[in-house]
Structures are given as structure tokens and as C-alpha cells.
Amino acid sequence: MNSIKAQLFIALLVLLAVISPQVFYTVNMMEKAVLLQFKKIQKSDYEPGLYMKWPFIETVEKFDKRTLTLDAEPERFLTKEKKFLIVDSFIMWRIEDERKYFTTTGGDELSAQRLLAQKVNAGLRDEFGLRTIKEVVSGERQEVMDILKKQANIAAGELGVHIVDVRIKKVDLPGEVSEAVYSRMISERTRVAKELRSQGAEAAEKIRADADRQRTEILAAAYREAQVTRGKGDAISAKTYADAYGKNEEFFSFYRSLEAYRKTFQGRGNIMVLEPDSEFFRYFNDPLGKSKK
Amino acid sequence: MDSSLDVPQPSNGLAARFTRRLGLKMAWNEPGNGKDNGKDDGGKDKKDPWSGQNQDGPPDLDEVVKKMQEKFGGLFGKKGGSGSNGSGGGSSESSPTGFYVLVFGVLAVFWLAYDVTYTIEQAERGVVLRFGQHVDTIQPGLNFRLPRPIEKVYKIDVKKIFNFSDTASMLTADENLVTVKLFVQYQIEKPEKFLFDVRWPNRNPDSVLRSIMESAVRDVIGKSSMDHVLTEGRIEIASQTRALMQGILNDYDTGLLISELKLQDARPPEAVKAAFDDAIKAREDEERAKNEAEAYSNDIIPRARGKSERALADAIAYKAQVIDEAKGNASRFTQLLTEYEKAPKVTRERLYLETIEGVLANNQKVLIDVNKGNNLMYLPLDRLMQSAAGAAAAQSPSRVETPAGNRRDSIPFSSGSRRGASR
Numbered sequence: 232m233n234s235i236k237a238q239l240f241i242a243l244l245v246l247l248a249v250i251s252p253q254v255f256y257t258v259n260m261m262e263k264a265v266l267l268q269f270k271k272i273q274k275s276d277y278e279p280g281l282y283m284k285w286p287f288i289e290t291v292e293k294f295d296k297r298t299l300t301l302d303a304e305p306e307r308f309l310t311k312e313k314k315f316l317i318v319d320s321f322i323m324w325r326i327e328d329e330r331k332y333f334t335t336t337g338g339d340e341l342s343a344q345r346l347l348a349q350k351v352n353a354g355l356r357d358e359f360g361l362r363t364i365k366e367v368v369s370g371e372r373q374e375v376m377d378i379l380k381k382q383a384n385i386a387a388g389e390l391g392v393h394i395v396d397v398r399i400k401k402v403d404l405p406g407e408v409s410e411a412v413y414s415r416m417i418s419e420r421t422r423v424a425k426e427l428r429s430q431g432a433e434a435a436e437k438i439r440a441d442a443d444r445q446r447t448e449i450l451a452a453a454y455r456e457a458q459v460t461r462g463k464g465d466a467i468s469a470k471t472y473a474d475a476y477g478k479n480e481e482f483f484s485f486y487r488s489l490e491a492y493r494k495t496f497q498g499r500g501n502i503m504v505l506e507p508d509s510e511f512f513r514y515f516n517d518p519l520g521k522s523k524k
Numbered sequence: 525m526d527s528s529l530d531v532p533q534p535s536n537g538l539a540a541r542f543t544r545r546l547g548l549k550m551a552w553n554e555p556g557n558g559k560d561n562g563k564d565d566g567g568k569d570k571k572d573p574w575s576g577q578n579q580d581g582p583p584d585l586d587e588v589v590k591k592m593q594e595k596f597g598g599l600f601g602k603k604g605g606s607g608s609n610g611s612g613g614g615s616s617e618s619s620p621t622g623f624y625v626l627v628f629g630v631l632a633v634f635w636l637a638y639d640v641t642y643t644i645e646q647a648e649r650g651v652v653l654r655f656g657q658h659v660d661t662i663q664p665g666l667n668f669r670l671p672r673p674i675e676k677v678y679k680i681d682v683k684k685i686f687n688f689s690d691t692a693s694m695l696t697a698d699e700n701l702v703t704v705k706l707f708v709q710y711q712i713e714k715p716e717k718f719l720f721d722v723r724w725p726n727r728n729p730d731s732v733l734r735s736i737m738e739s740a741v742r743d744v745i746g747k748s749s750m751d752h753v754l755t756e757g758r759i760e761i762a763s764q765t766r767a768l769m770q771g772i773l774n775d776y777d778t779g780l781l782i783s784e785l786k787l788q789d790a791r792p793p794e795a796v797k798a799a800f801d802d803a804i805k806a807r808e809d810e811e812r813a814k815n816e817a818e819a820y821s822n823d824i825i826p827r828a829r830g831k832s833e834r835a836l837a838d839a840i841a842y843k844a845q846v847i848d849e850a851k852g853n854a855s856r857f858t859q860l861l862t863e864y865e866k867a868p869k870v871t872r873e874r875l876y877l878e879t880i881e882g883v884l885a886n887n888q889k890v891l892i893d894v895n896k897g898n899n900l901m902y903l904p905l906d907r908l909m910q911s912a913a914g915a916a917a918a919q920s921p922s923r924v925e926t927p928a929g930n931r932r933d934s935i936p937f938s939s940g941s942r943r944g945a946s947r
Contacts, residue, residue: 237621259656259676260720281655297723298776300732321735323776368695368746395776398739401692404701412701413795420799424806431810435817442821446828453832457839464843468850475854479861485872486857489879501887502908511880 253286263296263329275330292338298325298395299340303348305403308359310367316359317403322351323395324387331391343390350386351397354379368402375399640668647683649715652676661716680715685783688730693793694742700750701793706765708737709784717779729780733773740768753790762787 258264258277266274267290284291305319324347326332336343358375359367367375379397387394404412476483496503507515643666644650650662654675662677669675687709696702710733712718718729725731744764748757766785773780792800864871888908 233621257656259653260658261723262656279653279655279657295723297721299723300725300735302725302731302735319738321739364695365699368699368742372743372746396772398736398772399742400735400738401694401742404695409701412695412699413793416700416792416796417799420796420803424799424803427803427806427810428813431806431813434810435813438814438817438821442817442824445821446824449825449828449832450835453835457835460836460839460843461846464839464846467843468846471847471850471854475858475861478858479865482861482864482868482872483857486860486875489875492883493879496883496887499886500909502890502905503884503887504890504892504903505884507891511877511884 263294315405319400327393328391351383354382648679651678696750705789707786710782713781714779721777741765758787
């Protein structure tokens with residue numbers, strides 16, 4: 232008897248173990264769920280907790296309640312100036328209406344993502360086509376993202392999805408545009424470099440010229456002063472001479488001439504061809520010294 | 525005697541069933557292991573819902589258990605019904621039943637105890653879900669919970685600091701490209717939000733944070749000028765980007781907190797680096813040119829002043845010299861004059877004769893009396909001048925002039941303005 236009881240007991244446990252997952256189910260904080268009976272939705276809008284259902288007849292589909300990330304591949308868009316930009320964006324989205332979501336996508340997240348990405352890209356294409364590169368990059372970036380979010384949410388609503396945010400990660404310039412930017416940057420820097428160098432040369436030249444000017448002025452003033460001083464010296468010495476020599480002009484002339492003769496014939500290399508009738512030879516031929524003039 | 529004691533347990537024994545239920549495929553879960561036991565259920569191959577396999581293997585566990593049963597047989601005799609006393613004809617499982625139940629119970633208790641207690645480390649918080657509902661966030665320490673299907677605890681490290689760096693190239697407000705490198709540090713501030721509000725790709729917030737950062741930093745730099753970014757604006761840009769990122773993270777309910785954001789580097793793109801470096805060099809060149817000019821100025825002006833001082837000094841010296849010479853000469857003359865005026869005739873004659881005597885004595889003379897002689901005569905002036913030059917050189921050897929030079933010096937002289945030697 233005991234063995235049968237025991238076996239029955241064990242069999243019951245086994246049965247419970249098998250049946251429990253089909254009867255009991257939990258919905259946790261991160262999940263949304265729909266209850267299906269033969270693929271028809273019976274119940275949705277679950278709060279987290281423990282629930283019961285009919286085994287096998289009823290099934291539960293669960294979806295992620297959390298905000299999901301969709302990071303799409305970068306796409307090319309044409310701007311108003313007919314220039315291409317490579318735009319990398321990402322979308323934060325959430326399943327709001329799980330009934331609609333299940334109905335439209337069958338719970339297939341990948342296909343939902345594809346649809347969302349399409350909608351957002353179409354919106355991006357439109358918005359970029361209206362704007363210049365500059366507007367997109369700096370001024371109206373946030374505006375564009377807000378518009379995109381609004382537009383995309385209209386479409387997303389049909390899927391039972393809510394778009395939390397659309398953000399432009401980066402806007403890359405295609406090769407030729409970035410080359411043009413580089414050229415412009417380089418030429419602007421070159422211009423600045425040239426300007427600086429020539430300013431330097433200008434300032435240097437000024438300083439040098441000023442220094443030369445000062446030098447010339449200093450030297451000229453010094454020359455003038457020196458000449459004045461020398462002049463004073465000459466004047467005083469001339470006066471001294473004149474005062475002294477003026478006392479007897481004739482004697483001065485005699486005296487000075489003698490000195491001149493002495494000095495002139497100082498060297499020994501002179502030849503003098505003389506007539507012996509000069510005053511010097513007065514007594515040469517005649518002891519009485521009568522000159523024969 | 526219960527024949528079950530002598531015979532090894534078949535695969536339908538409680539031990540086998542127990543291990544089977546745990547999903548363990550034990551080697552002895554197989555019936556008919558070659559030992560004849562005469563039991564119906566033992567001899568047949570019975571497939572059970574779990575393993576579905578029949579395996580050969582040693583019935584060691586059953587043997588051991590049997591031996592243990594023999595030791596503790598008395599204890600369990602009552603529990604297990606007829607037990608080892610052998611009621612005869614009873615089920616082969618009747619004796620070890622109680623024992624198995626006890627073992628199962630003990631193991632279950634241990635397993636539960638292990639499952640039910642858990643520790644939250646100092647840096648962690650525990651987020652508890654009961655049947656999927658969030659019921660509590662637990663502080664560090666030892667805690668208990670209801671076992672696994674009922675309650676689940678997520679342990680989140682809230683103190684750990686995560687970080688990442690990224691380099692990117694982007695346009696500034698004035699349509700220039702710059703390359704910036706950012707360093708970001710973050711940690712989990714609100715574990716419930718972190719767990720329940722956002723699904724992180726690969727369970728890691730890193731990729732999403734990078735995307736948000738890319739977006740935010742471009743927003744901020746797109747509104748700044750290139751010069752501002754490259755020079756004084758780094759700190760401002762970092763704080764603006766951080767504020768923007770944090771705002772987005774809060775909007776998304778991520779429960780993350782950015783603890784640090786630094787703009788590690790901001791530079792022009794590689795392609796234009798040379799031009800930028802040259803502009804910096806140009807500024808240095810400008811300074812250098814000015815400095816060189818200053819150096820030049822500082823050199824020549826003092827020199828000029830020095831020269832001017834010298835010129836003035838020379839002039840003063842000249843003046844003094846000239847005046848003193850004049851005074852000296854004047855005084856000499858004046859003194860002589862005084863004596864002359866006392867005896868003019870004699871003094872005059874004396875001076876005259878002395879002078880001419882000195883002059884003629886030192887020079888070569890040729891006396892010609894043209895009044896008496898004929899007018900034509902031959903004067904070998906070349907030879908005379910040569911010998912005169914020789915005499916001069918002999919007398920004053922320091923003069924190394926050529927005879928030609930001396931020739932220029934000496935002038936054919938005739939006293940007064942009288943006729944020349946030969947006309």
C-alpha cells in the first residue's frame with residue numbers, strides 16, 4: 232500500500248511540475264504581455280505580478296516594456312545646396328500599445344525596427360532637403376530632431392509604438408565637401424600667417440629706422456657741437472696770434488718768413504741754385520758789403 | 525527475509541527515481557543490469573518521462589544506501605513501515621522510503637537555505653522582484669528572500685565608475701572642422717531605473733552612452749566658433765556637453781549619472797595641421813623680428829652716443845690744444861719782440877743770418893754768377909738730385925722714399941724772384 236501511495240505522490244508532484252508553467256505565469260517589471268486564446272487577444276495591460284491561465288489553450292506573448300535602442304546604418308541625404316551628407320542617427324522607442332503592436336508586427340521586433348527606420352529616414356530626407364549644411368550642423372540641429380520625432384510618432388502610433396527620441400549622432404561630410412573645408416581652413420590660416428609675418432617685418436623696420444634716425448641725429452648733433460668747439464678754439468687761438476703778432480706786423484712778417492724758410496728746407500735733399508748777389512752774400516765778394524744791385 | 529536486501533536495487537528504486545527527477549542521468553538508471561532479481565518491475569525496461577534512456581551502470585548508490593539502511597535500520601524501521609524487519613511480500617521500496625524522504629528533505633532544506641540567503645556587498649544595492657513586481661531595493665548586508673521562482677534579486681554595483689573615451693571630428697559654427705577627444709565617467713545612480721526602464725544592447729550602457737555623447741558634443745560644438753573650441757572654450761564646452769548629456773539621460777530615465785566629462789583634446793584636423801602650426805610659427809616669427817630689431821636698436825644707439833661723446837671730447841681737446849699752441853707761440857713771439865725792440869737792427873741781422881746759414885748749410889748748393897759768365901750752361905740736374913737724395917738718405921735713413929719722391933720734394937730754388945738758372 233505504501234509503495235502505491237508513494238508512487239502516486241511522486242506522480243502527482245511530477246504532474247504539478249509539468250503543469251505549473253502552463254498555468255502560472257509572471258509578468259515582471261520589464262515586460263508587457265498579451266494573453267492569447269487561439270491567436271486571439273484576450274487580455275493586455277498587465278501590471279507586474281503572478282497570473283493564472285488555462286494550460287495549452289491560452290498562451291502568453293511577452294514584449295519588452297523598456298525603452299529600446301535602434302541604431303541605424305548611416306544614410307546619405309541631399310541638402311538644399313544639392314550637397315550630400317552622411318547622417319548617422321539613432322532612435323529610442325518603446326512599445327506603448329501592445330495590442331496594436333502584436334497585431335501589426337506579430338511581435339517581431341526586427342520588422343518593427345525596419346518600419347520605424349524607414350519612417351524616420353523618410354522624415355530626415357525631407358528635412359535635410361529643406362536646409363543648408365550650416366543650418367543642419369549648427370543652428371537648427373535640435374529643431375530638426377524635434378520635427379523628426381513628431382513626424383515619426385505619427386507613423387509609429389500606427390504600430391503601437393512611441394518614439395521617445397530621435398537624435399542625430401553625427402553628420403559627416405562627403406569627401407569633396409570636407410576637402411573644400413580643409414582648403415578654406417588652410418588658406419585662412421595661411422593668410423593669417425602671412426599677415427603676422429608682414430606685421431612683424433613692418434614693426435621691425437620701424438624700429439630699425441627709428442634707431443638709425445636717432446643715431447644720425449646723435450652723431451650730427453655731436454658733429455655740430457664739436458665743430459662749434461673747434462671753431463671756438465680756432466677763434467681764440469687766432470685772436471691770441473693776432474694780438475701778439477699785431478704788436479709789430481713787420482717784425483712778425485720777418486720772423487715768420489724766417490721760420491718758413493727754415494722749415495721748408497729742412498730736409499737735406501734740396502738743391503739750391505743761387506746767385507751770389509743776394510743779401511746773404513753781401514760780404515762774400517766785398518768786405519765792405521756793398522751790394523751790386 | 526526480505527529478498528530485496530540481498531538483491532541490488534533495480535532501476536525503479538527510489539534513489540533512481542529521485543536522481544532522475546533532478547534530471548541527472550545516472551549510470552544506474554537502467555533496469556536489468558544483469559543481476560537476477562526476480563522482480564517484475566525490476567526486470568522490465570521502463571522508460572520514464574525524464575531521461576527516456578536505459579543505461580548500464582553500477583548500482584553503487586543503491587548498495588551504499590542499503591548498507592546505511594542496515595546500520596540505521598532500527599531508526600527508520602517505524603518510519604518506513606515494515607522497514608528492515610521484513611514484512612514479507614511487501615513492496616521492495618517500503619524499507620528505504622522513509623530514509624529517502626529524510627535525505628530528500630535535508631537536501632531540500634540545504635538547497636533552500638542556499639537559495640534564500642544572499643548578501644548585498646557594500647557597493648551594491650539589491651533590487652527585489654516578487655512574481656515580477658518590484659517590491660524593494662535593499663541596502664548592503666545579509667538578507668533573505670523567498671526562493672527563486674517567487675523572488676528574484678538583482679545586484680547592482682552603484683559605486684563602480686565606468687568610463688570611456690572617444691575621438692571625433694565635427695563642424696564648428698563657422699564651418700570649420702575640429703577633432704576633439706572626450707573622456708566620460710559615469711555610474712549607476714538609480715538601480716531600479718537602470719534595470720527596468722531601458723534595455724541596454726548587450727546589457728551594457730556603453731554603446732548608448734557613446735551615441736548620446738556624439739550627439740550632445742556636436743550640438744555644443746556646432747554652436748561654438750573654432751577659435752573658441754581650440755583655445756579658451758574647453759572647459760565651457762565640457763560642462764555644456766555634460767549638462768546636455770545628463771538631461772538626455774534623465775529624459776530617458778536611465779538612472780545613470782555622469783560623474784565626469786572632460787575635453788581631453790581639441791585640435792584642427794590632421795589635414796590642416798601644417799597650416800595651423802605655421803600660423804603659430806608666424807606669430808613667433810613676428811615676435812622674433814621685433815626682438816631682433818630691438819636688439820639692433822639697442823646696439824647702435826649707445827654706440828652712436830659713444831661716438832658723439834668721443835667727437836665732443838676730441839673737439840674739446842683740439843680746442844685746448846690749439847689755444848695752448850697759440851698762447852705758446854704768441855708768448856714766444858712777444859718775448860722775442862720785447863728784446864728786438866730794444867736792439868732792432870742787430871737782432872734782425874742776427875736772426876736773418878742764422879736762418880739762412882742753417883738752411884744753406886744743410887742743402888746742396890750750386891752758385892751761378894750769370895752776370896759775369898755766358899748765359900748758356902750745362903747743369904746736370906739729374907745727377908745732382910740723385911746725389912742730393914743719396915745725401916739725404918744717408919743723413920736720415922728712416923726715410924725710404926725713392927729718389928723720384930725726393931725729386932718732387934726739392935724745388936729748384938732761386939732766392940727772391942730773380943732769374944732762373946738757364947733760360
